[in-house]
Amino acid sequence: MKEQIISMAEKARQAARGMLAMTTASKNNVLLNMAHALEKQKDFICRENEKDLAAGREKGLSGAMLDRLTLSDKVMNSMMNGLREVAALPDPVGEITEMVKRPSGIAVGRMRIPLGVIGMIYESRPNVTVDAAALCLKAGNAILLRGGSEAINSNLALAKVLQEALAAENIDPAAIQVIPITDRKAINVMLGLEEDIDLIIPRGGEGLIRFVAENSRIPVLKHYKGVCHAFVDDSADLEMATKIVMNGKTQRPGVCNALETLLVHEAVAEKFLPAVGQELLKAGVEIRGCPKTRAILPQCLAAADDDWGREFLELILAVKVVKDMDAAIDHIFKFCSQHTETIVTENYSNAQRFLREIDSSTVMVNASTRFSDGGEFGLGAEIGISTTKLHAYGPMGLKELTTRKFIVYGEGQIRA
């Protein structure tokens, strides 16, 4: 098993080298051909997907799990559209910036280049195979995919179709490979191949991500969870604050940019909490409040210690009244997950201070945390979100799948 994975990684490295010379036109052709091939080979893909679904039903997977596993027409179409959208995005590779002439006479600048080989480790959704492969290809990288055991037939079928499209454009099919071994030990082998894999991106539950982070010798871009905070300042437009809190908590509570904790300046708590509380309760949100919150909103539950910094992912909101902005910032530093925090304020200095002093990957003024997303931010497509500060921080698009090298144009200069 080990040898097989090592050999796949070596082939990926070799493919990545070839991809350094690939033109934008060629990459876009492949992406469009891939979309076409998915359409044409739909029956084959669905037959393989049906094998996974049958095995899943046998194993007693939940309805939600089976749902995630299903390559429905809707999911198939979304993969094809995704490929076409990625083809339409600008190519990040080759961009040259910061070119300057130095006193020595050499011209120095930076050229954007692919990272090389990306290792993707994910769970049950087979569409990740196509979505991730498309982004990596457009950024000029080879990708080694290791999906969940429940989706193995689907993943292998998708990879086969994508590889045929690569070969048709004379690109090394090893640029997109699905590891056929579903044993967890395969992940350990992958995480040790620092010579042939440049970056690991895990997608899935916190357990998988922690396992990857703790066992990898390769850099990992990850986020564990999204515990987003909103702070309603004493100068806030309270109607705006209500809209932002309601949208953050109720528009789609199961995702990482949903709101989990509301902090309210004590000077406006008596006015704001009854108003927002009524809306929240009407929408079916369970409020878990600090003692001061409960004194104003007696219908709410008492927050437990571990409700602060907790990712509920459902219609539950922790609410705390704070003395001032310092206390709000302290609370956020202690409990946030470096994902997204927002302040609602009409005070210029407080807005600037919040933007400067909160070091989460996204910091907002007067906007819903639900905007924290690669698509909404204009990155075109999102390969994931990073909540650690190295390399990329926040939503990651194509550029985050590249790096920059220095280039020098000389005319025979030597160093004195």
Added chain:
Amino acid sequence: MKEQIISMAEKARQAARGMLAMTTASKNNVLLNMAHALEKQKDFICRENEKDLAAGREKGLSGAMLDRLTLSDKVMNSMMNGLREVAALPDPVGEITEMVKRPSGIAVGRMRIPLGVIGMIYESRPNVTVDAAALCLKAGNAILLRGGSEAINSNLALAKVLQEALAAENIDPAAIQVIPITDRKAINVMLGLEEDIDLIIPRGGEGLIRFVAENSRIPVLKHYKGVCHAFVDDSADLEMATKIVMNGKTQRPGVCNALETLLVHEAVAEKFLPAVGQELLKAGVEIRGCPKTRAILPQCLAAADDDWGREFLELILAVKVVKDMDAAIDHIFKFCSQHTETIVTENYSNAQRFLREIDSSTVMVNASTRFSDGGEFGLGAEIGISTTKLHAYGPMGLKELTTRKFIVYGEGQIRA
């Protein structure tokens, strides 16, 4: 011991948080005060340095080692000048770029922020304590330094002086700390503190760097060695090529951007090798050549297999005649260290192809590899060189000690 290091790292994290609100003026004041304090406390520092030197002589350290350990007047002045130069550099923190208005009405951009806490692990040169602390401070980071046991008294003395300068400006002295424990286990403890240290930068021999890379749970920016290549194309200006080869090999052979391997297109080998060979031999360079090289230059030694990709760091050069540019690129991919490679050519397409297809951190046309340096590239000062592609690639200056977060200016927008 473990508790002490953990407690230092927690204090560094706390200090880093305070530094998010620090003004540029305050950072520059501290840097200038530090230079002043080094001058004033020179006697104290030299007394402590003398303790290290005495212990070193006792232990039988080599003259070169003792030399590196010595805080001579020249080294002291260079540290003070370094502090003043860093004060004069532009502050990277707070820069806002790529601000765009999105269809939803929110304005999204990126703000440059400090990384947080940097862990620096280095060997015997005590001046690294001051040089690294200055750059980290200017980029708004706290730094935890772990130097070699031979320099411990010097490092602690320098840290004491720097901390007094921080305190005088009301900055938490925990922003610059030297770990007083010289046991190697202290490094292991440090490398496990991923909650409180954001980045590890090792500086020293390959052994130390490998140890750090293999044991760290924190991202590491490192380079093992510099095996720089020059390829002399068949269209090269051969006089220029000779100058570039001579400069790369002989101007300062003991450093990582010195030239280690010369590749020569076979079409010009018979003309070029005798010319450059004569100059090299005159300069005392030992040439280790491939069979074709030896056929042209019989005075040179035969290259052993492990001379390809070897970092000689002295007046030895490996020389190979290659069939064409493809063969040169193949050789570089197989043996380079991702540091710096240069092509000497008058052919436009070959120059562009070399720049595009070689993915080393610095790629040059018609210039000496010796230019590969933060100072020469205009970064102002260099904290190190990275030869892995994540986060930073190539010489690292102040910007590479920062990251970028997303900021959003809204006017009450919610997601539909």
